[in-house]
Amino acid sequence: MIGTLTTSAGGISERLPPLNYTGISGRLHLFNSFRFTYKPISTKSAFHAVLDANPVERTAGSRRPESLYEVLRVDRNATPSEIKTAYRSLAKIYHPDAKLHGDRDFIEIHNAYATLSDPASRASYDLKSRLYTVVGRRQGFYTCQRWETDQCW
Amino acid sequence: MSEQTGYTVASDTEIAIGIDIGTFQCRLAVWNGSQVELIRNTRNQKLMKSYVTFSDESPSPVGGVSNQLSHEYEMLSGATIFNMKRLIGRLDTDPIVSKASKTLPFLIQTLGIGVRPFIAALVNNIWRSTTPEEVLAIYLLELKALAEARLKRPVRDVVLTVPAAFSRFQLVRIARSCAMAGLHVLRLMPEPAAVALLYAQQQMPKNMGDSGSEKIGLIFNMGAGYCDVAVIATAGGVSQMKGLAGSSIGGEDLLQNTMHWLVPEMDSLFSSHGLEEIKSMGILRVATQDAIHQLSSQASVQIDIDLGNGTRICRVIDVEEFEEINKDVFEKCVSLITQCLRDSKVVKAEYIDDVILVGGCSSIPKIRQIVTGICKRSETEIYSGINPMEAAVRGAALEGALASGVNDPLGNLDLLTIQVNAHSIGVRANRNTFVPIIDRNTTLPARREMVFTTAHENQTEALIVVYEEVDDANQLLLGYFKVVGIPAARSGVPEISVCMDIDASNMLRVMAGVIMPGSGPRKPVVPLMEVRMPTADGGHGLCADALNKILGSNLDLVCPHGKLNT
Known part of the structure; x- marks a missing residue:
């Protein structure tokens, strides 16, 4: 369409071939601890928010990360419809468009819902979290990453 | 509350x-x-x-x-x-x-x-x-x-x-x-x-x-x-x-296609935009529009119009014909x-x-x-x-x-x-590959981060070129900015993290930062960049060409570990 890499109407200059489509999962989580606000933010405060937060020191502490069930405030053996209802009622509070405007991150709530509402990913999540309680956290390994998104297992 | x-x-x-x-x-x-x-x-x-x-x-x-x-x-x-x-x-x-x-x-x-x-x-x-x-x-x-x-x-x-x-x-x-x-x-x-x-x-x-x-x-x-x-x-x-x-x-395409079917030579006929031609074009447009409306309730329509330039069109169009003309x-x-x-x-x-x-x-x-x-x-x-x-x-x-x-x-x-995001948004990496960071149909608000690295030895600057994929394999340049001050290192060593954030009102921000691995706390070595997109304005088609022609691959980003095929 407009001004893309693929249009070659005039051929006035060397055009790029169409871009290929690929996906990777390399993640650094530099911005993990960074909370974007939904109003235009001053750049200065944004930078400080990131620079002041040290992901390693912050999450390597003793605080156990919330499980996805805890994020959605449901029981481990909640039915799919209970999970849906929980997600919807949390959305009504924490979605940025919602009137009540809670201060929790809706993205986190949605990610938990995305995992738990899909039977296959919920099963693999449950399996991983059971392994997690058996094996426990390995020292200094992926301490800066949220374990449920980590693929190193 | x-x-x-x-x-x-x-x-x-x-x-x-x-x-x-x-x-x-x-x-x-x-x-x-x-x-x-x-x-x-x-x-x-x-x-x-x-x-x-x-x-x-x-x-x-x-x-x-x-x-x-x-x-x-x-x-x-x-x-x-x-x-x-x-x-x-x-x-x-x-x-x-x-x-x-x-x-x-x-x-x-x-x-x-x-x-x-x-x-x-x-x-x-x-x-x-x-x-x-x-x-x-x-x-x-x-x-x-x-x-x-x-x-x-x-x-x-x-x-x-x-x-x-x-x-x-x-x-x-x-x-x-x-x-x-x-x-x-x-x-x-x-x-x-x-x-x-x-x-x-x-x-x-x-x-x-x-x-x-x-x-x-x-x-x-x-x-x-x-x-x-x-x-x-x-x-x-x-x-x-x-x-x-x-x-x-949409309906405009149905109309244009049908007009072309009625007057196949209309592109050359109306190209000069003279007063007479504008008038003929108007007559054709109104008649075609009416015919299409009638075809919603009847099987065929008779079109009989005088375009005023000596061309008279007298044709019957039926529903099958209409559907064939507009197959695409x-x-x-x-x-x-x-x-x-x-x-x-x-x-x-x-x-x-x-x-x-x-x-x-x-x-x-x-x-x-x-x-x-x-x-x-x-x-x-x-x-x-x-x-x-x-x-x-x-x-x-x-x-x-x-x-x-x-x-x-x-x-x-x-x-x-x-809501969800209608189009994938990503950056150009590995020379000419579009790497989506936020895929289409991602629930909003959304935030995704991906790590890239340098393409050359001692590369001190990297260009982040942001694209939106509006259609299959059809990307629009939204904007670009440089990440500077990358410490001299072997290619593939510096970690260049690109984070995209779309808020609930659909505003897009792209952030980038550099981290050198193995040097204690993972802190960015230079101040982070935060850019609201789109930044490129009119002429972005030319802009994408210019970037490629002038800068070549000097400031390229690469996905680490050769995970992408170029």
Whole structure:
């Protein structure tokens, strides 16, 4: 369409071939601890928010990360419809468009819902979290990453 | 938290109005305290034609809000600009623009080099230049004046519906038009999202506390300029969008294709835009439009017109012929629906509870046949609770009330639509590969991060080039910025993290930072960059070429570990 890499109407200059489509999962989580606000933010405060937060020191502490069930405030053996209802009622509070405007991150709530509402990913999540309680956290390994998104297992 | 429930909004609170600017027609609506009400013009019409006429007689151009055409031909003299929504934010390399330049009575000049087209209206035998944004702003000013007269208060805040297919450039241009008209945009919402909001309100359980069971709805919306498809899951007033797809196809394409079928040599015939040619083009357009409308209710239509230049056209067109001429458009509709169902993981058509068919083209038999065919149900099973011509504007007015913080004691505004991102957004890496960071159909707000590295030894700068994929393998350059101060190192060592964030109002921010591994705490070595996109303006087609030509691969990004094939 407009001004893309693929249009070659005039051929006035060397055009790029169409871009290929690929996906990777390399993640650094530099911005993990960074909370974007939904109003235009001053750049200065944004930078400080990131620079002041040290992901390693912050999450390597003793605080156990919330499980996805805890994020959605449901029981481990909640039915799919209970999970849906929980997600919807949390959305009504924490979605940025919602009137009540809670201060929790809706993205986190949605990610938990995305995992738990899909039977296959919920099963693999449950399996991983059971392994997690058996094996426990390995020292200094992926301490800066949220374990449920980590693929190193 | 909300103690003040029980009363409607205080009278000094401004409730944003909802506007649905169509390619062909426009509607206005507002929440009146208990329900959505459509605003009628001085002629008591709810549907107003989208056009602006330039002339020397009246001090300012007049639009279709209050003006009444004595005949359709008046709109086709070259002095009137219409189809603004199709043209806004497009470059002259866009096939839609070049097609429009050959079939519209006003002037659209294209050079085909990736700059904005030259658009002009004919006033006293002079082609006077304008832009789609300016025309839209004039039209919006009329709408604003109408709303203010009807509501007897100043109107500033608006919610506008936009097609799902709109690129971020087009969104920026629409917002600019609103600013020119003195309107403050609270939300530019995709048309299906507006319909979803209306549907969610209708599906609200009657007794509070009962969230009801989840209903899956398929929304198909096709107007004169655009087609959108969405799959939504609704329960308890909350609509979660599961998939969204859109394309720049609509009634205008059906019209242009049929005009070409009637006069195959029309491109060369009308290319000079002389007065006689403009007139013939107008006659052909009106006759074709009428014929298409009649084909919605009858099997064949006789077209008998004199184009005035010695050419007389006398042909019969039947429904089969019409469908054959427009095969591509209808095939695109099919592919949009199937793609949307696939993206939404709706594996069986039987899982869809309601099929919602809206927009000006929803009365075309072939369109109804396509949608009901894929959804495996009969025409009578199409959701009937929504007026197809008013769905989007009613949803926009609901959103306007929500965004203005209106409370409804009856809970009629206890609504939420959770939207998704219509197009993938990513960066260029590994020389020429588009690497999506936020995929299409990602729930908003969204935030994703991906790590890249340098392509060369001791590379101290990297260029982050951000693209939006508006169609399959068709990427638009949104903007670019450099990350500088990368410490000298072997290629592949520095970690360049790129984070994209889209908030609930669909604003995109791109952030980037550099980390050197193995040097204690993982702190960025230079200040992070945060850029609001799009930054590239008109001429971004040329811009992408220039970046590639001048900088080459010197500032390239690479995905680590060779995970991508170049």
